[in-house]
Amino acid sequence: MHRPPAAAAEVAEELAAVRPALLPRYTAELPGARAAVLTRLWRALAHEPLPWVTGRVHGAHSLALRLADGRTLYGPPADPYATSAYVTGVRLDRERQVDPAELVAALAVPHAEAFAAELADSVASLALSRADADHSKEWPAGVPPTEVRWRDWEWEQRVTDGHPFHPNCRSRPGFSVAEQLAFGPEHRPVVELGTVPVPARECLVSGDWPAELRDGERLLVPVHPWQAAHVLKRACDPWRPARPLLSLRTLALPDGRHVKTALSARLTSSVRDISAYSVQAAEPLTALAEEVAARTDGLLHITRTLGAVSAGSPDLAALLRESPEVYAGPGERVVPVAALAATDLPKTPGWPAAFARLALTVGLRLLDLGVALEAHGQNLLVILAADGTPVRLVYRDLADIRVSPARLARHGIALPRLTGRLVTDDETALRRKLFGSLVAGALAGTAGSGPALGAALSAVVADLPDTADLCALREGPLPAKALTLMRLSPHTPGDQWMSLPNPLVLEPGPSDQ
Structure with a gap:
């Protein structure tokens, strides 16, 4: 063997x-x-x-x-x-x-x-x-x-275990021990980011690239030190100290902004980089997301992408985003859903149902409008009152949502200048995107077990608008990414899926699959 x-x-x-x-x-x-x-x-x-x-x-x-x-x-x-x-x-x-x-x-x-x-x-x-x-x-x-x-x-660095359901929850091939200690958020480092100057004529820019990252006819692209050493294989000019967040390649700057860097390493499942497609879509996606979020009665905020740049390669690109903290009111905290399990919240007995009600109300409303969020525990944040009550949501990183032109049109929303993989009217694909991330991901990870998830959902589904999407959630199996199958199918592109027992029922299957 x-x-x-x-x-x-x-x-x-x-x-x-x-x-x-x-x-x-x-x-x-x-x-x-x-x-x-x-x-x-x-x-x-x-x-x-x-x-x-x-x-x-x-x-x-x-x-x-x-x-x-x-x-x-x-x-x-x-x-x-x-x-x-x-x-x-x-x-x-x-x-x-x-x-x-x-x-x-x-x-x-x-x-x-x-x-x-x-x-x-x-x-x-x-x-x-x-x-x-x-x-x-x-x-x-x-x-x-x-x-x-x-x-x-600080909230993000509390998470030690990574993805709650992926066997590769902490796999970081290509990182030495010294590099994990220097760059992994759970090790609480300060990372010194650098920049690489690139002629502006060679760059694709979306949004407003700030003056501090311009040098005459050149744009300065923020670069992670691991990327500089292992992929670009070049020295970078010093720029800013930063604190790594859950995704490791996204870091918080001292002024509060977040910078998403290209870091071409396989983390969990995928090799991470920033494609020209993502840079080009950043500005119209932000505008669309803000428009649909405005129809949630104030329950959802979108962190705006301030500027994005690609210097002719997915290995040399960056995005600047505002911090989710800007949406917190007095006494409130903004916590990534993935960090909830690592925090002793003063939860009331009805807390799981209150959170499920908030998350499903927002997620299903956006899905009906035509936007399927990938609302897993890293992208989805919850604004908590001083006593720990969930009051609003914040969503960040729009790079892998799905947008339905037909659903948008039904609600009088114009499709922005988007093409490619983000755009689909396939209802299975739209529901998989939301349910697989929000219910089988964020809510399941917070609940901690099937019975607890089922109880939280049972307490709220009867109060939600009775749409075809809710019916699919209530009556069918729950979709989730088949993460191990994907790792064992390296030549099969795209996501692969499995059907999990409905958490509202949770009966095991018959003797054979």
Whole structure:
């Protein structure tokens, strides 16, 4: 059997050289990190349409997966919405497996070797993130929101575990231990951004590129130091210190603005860059999003893209956005949904339902208008009152929403100058975009389990406008990205999907898929 690279040992060796005091905590965190990644992997094996899983047999306290090669994989029932690390081991025929990378290697399915290496990296990076965690979970009652320690980047740096459902939740291939410590938001670094001068005639610009990033006939493009060293392979002129946010390549500047940099590394699933298409669409998307947000009775704010530039390559581009903090009123806090689980909110018994009502009211209203948000826990932020009550939403990063010309037209909204992948009237695609990110992502990650998610939804769906979209949510299975299938299908472009049990019902399927 091929064994995956010993990523945990390699990280330990590097850590001993660059931060030896952290090594004991890293070693102690490894078993929990393995269970966290194995739990995410087991969810994928139990629910995704993997071609080599030929049957699923549900018992009262177990789940058996029949494999195409005749073997059987045994484990606990798989709650597709659970965020706790409840799977500490599974059994492949008679062999117990506790390491997700070694399990995938033992399965020996197509493309397993590369995926196993990513899982090994995810486990090691997750253990490193948890080992260096030093974040208070305290809700800052009575602390003025203008104080530095409660700025937006502080909330974002509380999140140690990354994506709540992706086995590659912390996979950062191409990053050394020193680079993870220097650039990962959970390690609380200050990153020194640079700029690269490019002749203005060679650049594509959208919006208002600021004077401070202009030098005569040249534009200055902000560059992440990792990108400069590994992709551009050139020195950059010093520009600004910044604090990395959840996405790692987006950082908060001292004046409050956010800068999204091109960082051509594979983080979680995709290689990240900023395409000319995204730059060109930035200004019209911002205008459209503000127009539809204005029809939500003040429940949604959109962070405006102030300016965007591409210097002839997706590896050298940047966007400037306003901070979500500008939409907070006196005593309010703006918190990414992904950070809610890392914060001890003073939640009332009805808090999950209140949040679900707010999120679904906004999401379904925009979907009806013709805009499907990718409202996962990183893009969606909630404005909380001083007592923790959810009052409004903020959405950022419009680069992967979907826009329906037909739905916009029904509401008298003109389609802006948009073409390409963002534009579709396919109702399945529109609903997948919203439901897969908001319900199977943000709401599920906040609820923490299928029963809790179902209870929150049950408390609010009867009060929502009875549209065809709500009917699809209420009566059909819930779409979610098949993240493991996508990693095991490197030659299949685009998203792939799975159907999860409806959280309003949550009955397991029959004995076979």
